[in-house]
Amino acid sequence: MGAGIRRAGPDDRAAVVRLLDEAFQHDPVSSWVLPDEARRREVHHLLMAAFLELALTEGHVDIMEDGSAAALWLDVPADPEDGDDDGPAQLRALVDPDNERVEQIAHLTAAAHPHGRAHAYLMLIAVTPDRQGGGLGAALIAPVLKECDRAGRPAYLEASSERSPRLYERLGFAPLGEPLRLPDGPLMYPMWREPQA
Template sequence: MGVRIRQAGADDRDAVARLLDEAFFDDPVSGWVFPEPEHRRAVHGKFLGVFVDVALDEGRIDLLEDGTAAALWLSVPAGAPTEEDDTPALMRETADPDNERAELVGRLTGEAHPHDRAHEYLLMIAVTSERQGEGIGAALIGSVLERCDREGVPAYLEASSARSRRLYERLGFAFTGKPVELPDGPLMYPMWREPQGRP
């Protein structure tokens, strides 16, 4: 599928946050973090805006030219982090200070994140509802996965539902075997992709 992709910049920040807000509003994890739909409507975009800021500052955001899909990537070096990640606390502080789940989801996924090898981390990918099912997501992340294959670099993500897990499996990702268990909530599926097409 031919799609025109550009790298997002600071001017795209709010548009990408709105895209994530729409795409993940009914996601099982978002529903767990913010169970009340009216409250979720008020704070969900702020919550996901933190991910946009991190990707703009420390990684990259690939954006379809028409703004209907975006993929947020971070390059993660090998070795355990030397400093505590303050992103989970920032997620809670920015969006919903009284809601410990807004921080807990980041802490639990952070604990599950592997650090023994350098890898590309697909932090989030979003496609507008009217474009879902067209293969846009696969096309959007395909260029990074092709580079991973060329350079022998693994990739990693957390699938937030069994449905998205199946979609990522088609792209060569495999469930690591131990889900992230959100207390009284849905499972998340850490997934690892070895570089492909190499002897």
């Protein structure tokens, strides 16, 4: 772990959900999934809480000691077992039952996800809005990428804005295939990072 970074645990749930909610409230993908702004303010935190639980169960969460940034990682095996086909529907039922986009985003990202090699999946990285652009995100994920390099393990993510792929390219990620187009919505940019010497 880098200086000022620690592994999150169950006691950090509320603080990390608040951070994720704040950081992604106006993200293009969150705005597509929950297009009504008032409804997004009501239920977006439930979506972020579901992602956090998945990371705590199937990966890990790193946070800055001061709570200004958090990264949610999943450990993806080379040949994952068939997932829970009801997972996207359960997510929709938990977050916003009348909104098919909650379920749709889960199906679309799962279909775009690469298989065949074990990898670290950066599911979400959040930085408080007043600290964005200052290098906190890169500092937060650098220790995991160094560990990936030592282990010979690739990493994967989906960038959710037009400018973020350039930031990830500086960390060794490269575009992976065509962008994922959300129906009548924004693009997501799958990116892959081979381990580096």
